[in-house]
Amino acid sequence: MIDVVALGELLIDFTQIRSNDALVKRFEQNPGGAPANVLAVLSKFGIKCAFIGKVGNDVFGEFLRKQLSDLSIDCRNLVSDPKHNTTLAFVTLDDKGDRSFSFYRNHGADTCLFEKEIDLELIKACRIFHFGTLSMTHEPSLSATIKAVEYAKACGKIISFDPNYRAPLWGDADSAITAMKSGLRYADIAKLSLEEAQMVTGKTRPEDCLKELLKYELSFAAITMGPQGCAYATDKYMGAFPEYPAAVVDTTGAGDNFWGTLIFGFLSNGANFDRISEERLSEIVLTANIAAAMSTEKKGAIPSIPDFAKVRAAFEEINGK
Ligand code: ATP
Numbered sequence: 001m002i003d004v005v006a007l008g009e010l011l012i013d014f015t016q017i018r019s020n021d022a023l024v025k026r027f028e029q030n031p032g033g034a035p036a037n038v039l040a041v042l043s044k045f046g047i048k049c050a051f052i053g054k055v056g057n058d059v060f061g062e063f064l065r066k067q068l069s070d071l072s073i074d075c076r077n078l079v080s081d082p083k084h085n086t087t088l089a090f091v092t093l094d095d096k097g098d099r100s101f102s103f104y105r106n107h108g109a110d111t112c113l114f115e116k117e118i119d120l121e122l123i124k125a126c127r128i129f130h131f132g133t134l135s136m137t138h139e140p141s142l143s144a145t146i147k148a149v150e151y152a153k154a155c156g157k158i159i160s161f162d163p164n165y166r167a168p169l170w171g172d173a174d175s176a177i178t179a180m181k182s183g184l185r186y187a188d189i190a191k192l193s194l195e196e197a198q199m200v201t202g203k204t205r206p207e208d209c210l211k212e213l214l215k216y217e218l219s220f221a222a223i224t225m226g227p228q229g230c231a232y233a234t235d236k237y238m239g240a241f242p243e244y245p246a247a248v249v250d251t252t253g254a255g256d257n258f259w260g261t262l263i264f265g266f267l268s269n270g271a272n273f274d275r276i277s278e279e280r281l282s283e284i285v286l287t288a289n290i291a292a293a294m295s296t297e298k299k300g301a302i303p304s305i306p307d308f309a310k311v312r313a314a315f316e317e318i319n320g321k
Helices: 034-044 058-068 121-125 141-155 172-187 193-200 206-214 254-268 280-293 308-318
Strands: 004-008 009-020 024-031 048-054 074-081 087-095 099-104 128-132 156-162 189-193 221-224 228-232 240-241
Touching: 004 034, 004 141, 009 058, 024 034, 024 058, 024 087, 034 048, 034 058, 034 254, 048 058, 048 087, 048 121, 058 074, 074 121, 121 141, 128 141, 128 254, 141 156, 141 172, 156 172, 172 189, 172 193, 189 193, 189 206, 189 254, 193 206, 193 221, 206 221, 206 228, 206 240, 221 254, 221 280, 228 280, 240 280, 254 280, 280 308
Parallel strands: 004 048, 004 128, 009 087, 048 074, 128 156, 156 189, 189 221
Antiparallel strands: 009 024, 087 099, 221 228, 228 240
């Protein structure tokens, strides 16, 4: 039994490295792609996961397949494309550890996934289907994504959505907004950055954005706000947490660490936000907020996933337990 299936981009993040505490023009090869990062968190916490996507039949594709397999993520539906290369992204960091991206993705293998290549049995067997919008920037992966999410929805799966807007990958912001809105129409639970939430809703304040997001019939919505922490809502409760203090080195994957940890809490508490108590809900979100902050203290998205015991200990310290 697979608990969580994610579909989307899997690529190489060439992350800028530091030498003697200064950023230099050298780059380190790391696995990248938000849906896979979310699975990496869940798998590390003991949840059974599978990934659907496409890489090139090249050294980078092999590297990515091995990385996911080593994390015990089921890769039976990770397709190798003999014609297109694995997508590459160069991630440059500023002094605060914040990132900007340069993508090398013209016909990148991740955008070349076809509907017919999706293993629908895998989706049928899962509890949660997770996706974003990077697989919606180009055909054929756009149609493949829609087909997969529609199938998951028809099978009654819980649909999880994190748009992961990356401006350089979209011709214009309106196309990205259209894709984000279409993703939200399928979603049951969703996480957006404040920028994404503002783009989709046209509101400014997180609480106003959340109210608008819930109109998409979400049972849970979260807005992450980087160094300002996060806000969240169900149709009964709304709350927010300031950032958990962290000695930030690299924020890559902080949002994915947040969402992976949140889904873990969701699954561990009956996977139903309609019936959850306010206290338990805030416990789940606070835990995700702490895990995300801790993940910024190390480089990369996957290598920085904190031990759950450490996250839990920090949670208990905050609550005076
Ligand atoms: P992504 O860029 O991967 O889509 P995102 O934009 O959703 O991610 P952020 O909002 O930057 O991610 O961060 C996610 C979470 O990580 C925040 O809600 C917060 O919990 C934590 N976080 C990020 N930056 C910091 C920071 N400087 N200090 C403490 N916590 C942080």
